[in-house]
Amino acid sequence: MKANWLLFRVPKLGQRDRKNCKRISDRSHRVNLDSEILEIIDASDRAASVYGGIPTATRAIPETADRPPPDEPPISKKATEQSRSDSFGVSPHWSPSVQNLLDRPPAAFPRQVMLGGIAFVLICGTWAWFGKINEISHARGELMHQGNVYKLHSVEPGKIAHLAVKEGDLIKTGQVLAELDTELAQTEIERLKEQISAFEMQLVQTQGAIEQKQTESRTLEAIARSEIQAHNAVIARADENTRTVQSLIDRLHEDITESDNRRQHLTVEDEIAPELLEQLQAEIKANQARVERLQPLVERGAISQDFIFQAERDLRNSQNTLLRTQMSERDNQTVDSERLFDAEQSKRDRQSRLTEYQGQLEQAAAEREQLLAQLDSKKAEAEKNQIDIQEQTQQLELELTQIQARLTETRNLLEAAQIKLDRRFLYAPTDGIVLSLHAHRSGEVVQPGQTLAEIAPTSAPLVLAANLPEREAGFVEVGMPVQVKFDAYPYQEYGLISGKVNSISPSTKPKEQLGEVYEVEITLEQNYVTENGEKIYFKPGQTANAEIVVRERRILDVILDPIRQLKEGGANF
Numbered sequence: 001m002k003a004n005w006l007l008f009r010v011p012k013l014g015q016r017d018r019k020n021c022k023r024i025s026d027r028s029h030r031v032n033l034d035s036e037i038l039e040i041i042d043a044s045d046r047a048a049s050v051y052g053g054i055p056t057a058t059r060a061i062p063e064t065a066d067r068p069p070p071d072e073p074p075i076s077k078k079a080t081e082q083s084r085s086d087s088f089g090v091s092p093h094w095s096p097s098v099q100n101l102l103d104r105p106p107a108a109f110p111r112q113v114m115l116g117g118i119a120f121v122l123i124c125g126t127w128a129w130f131g132k133i134n135e136i137s138h139a140r141g142e143l144m145h146q147g148n149v150y151k152l153h154s155v156e157p158g159k160i161a162h163l164a165v166k167e168g169d170l171i172k173t174g175q176v177l178a179e180l181d182t183e184l185a186q187t188e189i190e191r192l193k194e195q196i197s198a199f200e201m202q203l204v205q206t207q208g209a210i211e212q213k214q215t216e217s218r219t220l221e222a223i224a225r226s227e228i229q230a231h232n233a234v235i236a237r238a239d240e241n242t243r244t245v246q247s248l249i250d251r252l253h254e255d256i257t258e259s260d261n262r263r264q265h266l267t268v269e270d271e272i273a274p275e276l277l278e279q280l281q282a283e284i285k286a287n288q289a290r291v292e293r294l295q296p297l298v299e300r301g302a303i304s305q306d307f308i309f310q311a312e313r314d315l316r317n318s319q320n321t322l323l324r325t326q327m328s329e330r331d332n333q334t335v336d337s338e339r340l341f342d343a344e345q346s347k348r349d350r351q352s353r354l355t356e357y358q359g360q361l362e363q364a365a366a367e368r369e370q371l372l373a374q375l376d377s378k379k380a381e382a383e384k385n386q387i388d389i390q391e392q393t394q395q396l397e398l399e400l401t402q403i404q405a406r407l408t409e410t411r412n413l414l415e416a417a418q419i420k421l422d423r424r425f426l427y428a429p430t431d432g433i434v435l436s437l438h439a440h441r442s443g444e445v446v447q448p449g450q451t452l453a454e455i456a457p458t459s460a461p462l463v464l465a466a467n468l469p470e471r472e473a474g475f476v477e478v479g480m481p482v483q484v485k486f487d488a489y490p491y492q493e494y495g496l497i498s499g500k501v502n503s504i505s506p507s508t509k510p511k512e513q514l515g516e517v518y519e520v521e522i523t524l525e526q527n528y529v530t531e532n533g534e535k536i537y538f539k540p541g542q543t544a545n546a547e548i549v550v551r552e553r554r555i556l557d558v559i560l561d562p563i564r565q566l567k568e569g570g571a572n573f
Helices: 002-009 015-030 033-051 077-088 096-103 109-130 183-300 305-423 555-568
Strands: 132-145 150-153 158-163 176-180 425-427 432-437 451-457 462-469 481-486 497-504 509-511 515-524 528-531 534-537 543-554
Touching (some): 109 555, 176 451, 183 305, 305 425, 462 497, 462 543, 481 515, 497 543
Antiparallel strands (some): 132 543, 150 451, 176 425, 432 451, 462 515, 481 543, 509 515, 528 534
16 A cells, blocks of 8 residues: 555656555565665655655664674665675666655555545545535615615706716705896896886876775765755755745635634624624513512512512612623724724735735745756756766776786796796705716706706615626525625725615616616615724715625535536436
8 A cells, every 4th residue: 555655646658666665565575674764765765856756754773682683783875785685586777756656654644644635535524514604695775865865957958057966965954055047037027027017107107096086976975965965954954944934824824813713703792792782681571471470479478578679689780780781882883893804914915925925935936946956956966977987997997907917927826937047056965875866977967857966855864776687686585685896995804794684675677787687675784884993984886795694504515516407407316
């Protein structure tokens, strides 16, 4: 076995040399121990110098029983070689390499190599059995803020007048990012403002005219009301006079009637007086006849004297009454004549006054009719004036409405123009960072709907938006751990950044050079790396490779996978 190992170490030996070496090695146990030691030392030195082989370390020659005593002279090398040649019957004329192999003694190195190999296999087997490696999927992406990126579009077509930011700038809400040409919009706004000023002036003038007409209407209405009230007062006074005259006339009629009644009464009294005298005379005659009838009876004592006295008293009373009546009749005739004259005179006066009052009454009635006619005329004139003013006011109000409508329309146009002007400015919708600008210099023409800038909000954390090839996405799930290697920060120096899969797109999207990919969002455990104790924070847009740890597998399973695949494919071993 040792000889075979020696043959393996010197591959340049010929077939004949190998056979001789084998034959000589079979007989080498018969070689004198001292000679072998000397030959081994000499052969080792020569082999090391010629082939660069492994020289045998110089060591003390072991003491043996066959070693000659120190007093004996040493056997020369030449004698030893001659002795060996003679002993084995082999020609001493070998090539240096063969002679080197022949002279080298059996070594323990093959056994050591074998044991080392066995130990290595055991260690590797144990490592392959118990050791595990991560099966990973590779994705590549760039950092961006989590959430939707704001894409700012141009609403109006136009030419860029000014760019106020550049990519990577931090911006605040409402900050102007870009400005389109505003000359036409400014001109339109100025024109609309002039129109609004003109319409406002017309509006003020029309409102003034309406107020003037309303004031005129109120004035004419007040005048007409005053005149009507005056006419009504005159008519009321005329009516009052008419009523007064009518009452006077009625009173005169009553007085005339009373005078007529009085005359009639006086006439009746004149007719009654003779009858009364005749009655009194008849009564006197009756009382006288009674006295005459009672006198004989009293004289005869048939009746009491009192009866005669009573009859005589009644006679005297009747005579006195007749006398008074006659005297009164004469006085009454005088008074009645005067009264009758007065009554006649009063009647004539009253009739004269009645005629006068009736004339006044007729005149008052005529005046009243005239006043009523004038009143109706005033009312009609006032109504006509009011109608005219109302028509004029309505016309002015119609004009005012039209002016207000045109003013409102113009103001709406102005507001739209101002909105249009405002749209000529691109404002930041939120605090963030400018990820990209799709316009880079002034003078570029943009179209409606064209994306001009992309803004990422600073309030959102940074995530890695990566593209995962379809062939790598078989076992990737949300929540799996990820090791991220940033291009800007070599992982050999700054280490790996840990993270996890936050979301996976439900379907693939085509990407150039990558084919169909899934969009994967990876959250990071930290957003910085450290250098000399100082934190260096990541920036949006930095690129990185993500290694998604899909699962842990035994090393042995990974090594045996090709064999399993071949076996499943039908290969036999």
